Amino acid sequence: MTIIIAALTGTRLVHLSIVDLVIVVFYFALVLAIGFYLKGRANTGEDFFLAGREMTAWIAGLSFLSANLGALELMGWAAASYQYGILATHWYWIGAIPAMLFLGLVMMPFYYISKTHSVPGYLKLRFGESSRALSAISFAFMTVLMSGINMYAMALVMKVVLGWDINFSIWVSSITVAVYVTLGGLRSAIFNEVLQFILIWAGALLIPILGLIEAGGWKALQLKVAQNASVEYTHLWSTLGSFRDNPMGIHWTGIVFGLGFVISFAYWTTDFLVVQRVLAAKDLRAAKMAPVIGAAFKMFVPFIVILPGLLGLAVLPWKLTGEATAVATGGHSYNEVLPLMLARYCGPGLLGLGVTALIAGFMSGMAGNVSAFSTVWTYDIYAALFRKKASDAHYVSMGRWSTVIGVLISIGTAYLVMQFLSIMDYVQALFSFFVAPLFGTVILGMLWKRASPAGGFWGLLAGTASSIGMWAWVKVDPSALGYVALSSDARDMAENMYRGLWSWIICVVVTVAVSMLTKPKPESELKGLVYGATDIPSEAQVPLYERPAFWAAVVAIVFAVLNIIFW
């Protein structure tokens, strides 16, 4: 108790009242209660790792989105919108919606019909053990490291915003996640993610509503942003004709091809952290519908993330700066814009709900990481490489243990990052190495029967190696940026976009070339895995309003209209 009281004292951006603390404590009690309640329903491998494959489209879809909607995502993109303006919205719209719809309509049938437990599991079925091993080991390793980095960053946020001790935040949040995921498996993670999704909206929605009232509406907000920053800050596309015309230093080709195609498709269609939620759907139509529902909600997330950043530019009486300047001058950094706006409008109770939304966001992201790690470790590493024929109960037990161990490694990483901050940059870069080439391998595997096992493996390896090579090249010789990102004016984000694009192209070219020179799998072994060799159930008898394709078209139209409105 003394530790808790001590942790709740110190310098802070906002001060919580008793009502706020009760709301935060109730949240922790509820997520643990859900974990304990679901303990009895996670006894088989199917239950523990795939939530019994009985989630409705709504639950799978909201969970799919929630696993990605971490607190750092919320605060980071609010900060980015303060820094770069409405351009940050591209990461929610073109950087997500087309890929989510593509996952639902084109890729989900193969993931779902193949009955795979994971994305590396699909690679095993399609290309063989070596591709699975490469993908599984890199995914498992990077997932727990990223989880640790997020944990440290979130604890730092809690220290700045609430004055909480870093150790307190790390241990309380991770023990809570470990308990409810270990007890209830993926079902518990999904239930809590849906709860967290609702809390995030309930806690964050008031900021844009009250902010727009204070600013005097959207038009008045645009005028104020133009006065305080620049008129380009409220335009999505019109400033992307040149690297120099927009605050992000990016060209439209980077946004459309790098972000909108490679990075976005790679993340939303092959990152097992999010795909696992959809694999838990109760049937194929629910699995196809879940990403469409996720996309519909994703389109409106900028309302609670990007708009607060723009509102900060318009109504805050002081200028926010970069982290280093803020520390040197005692001012506030971009990263604090969301909590600053929260403190600006929210009194007792509302503040507690807003803080709970941030904590919920962090925990949903972490639960996503550890549940995905546990599945990949158990099925794609342990069962594939160490113990091939064990009982289902043994693998469930391994799943529980690997959840705990995954959390402990994450905690260890968090402390390592605390000592060596530069690790954060390296691990984030490492994560980006694997994502884009993996998409090349999976998409060729699903759509091209001729892609051979050797082609899949060497393409994945070549794409990953080339991504690492380009990153190292720019590190050693910064002038190489002009070649990798097509312009020496490009910034970090633009470099990531282009590196992803090149590594994807290299992966595809190598996969095609090696496949043409090597023996493909016989068609009988491709059933359920590849377009043209898989019987996909017809939806001709399903009413139009129940078809995923219909709702995907509706989402696509709204997406197009939104981009035109904010052009």
Next chain:
Amino acid sequence: MRPDEPISIWFFIGISLLFNGVLIFGAGLYQLVHPPAVKVILFDLHAGVWWGGLLSALGLIYCIRYAPPRG
């Protein structure tokens, strides 16, 4: 809902919204009667009262609609 089915996630969400809504509504009402010395921006809109009321109402609807079967 069959007796052997798990309690719906929407029921848990209802509990959360109801509990938080009632607390926020109560805190908002208290501030309406006893305004604080340091006020948040747009204090006069009393966001806590209507937002708390809205969350409570939604939470109550979900609790009733998705209540687990008795017995």
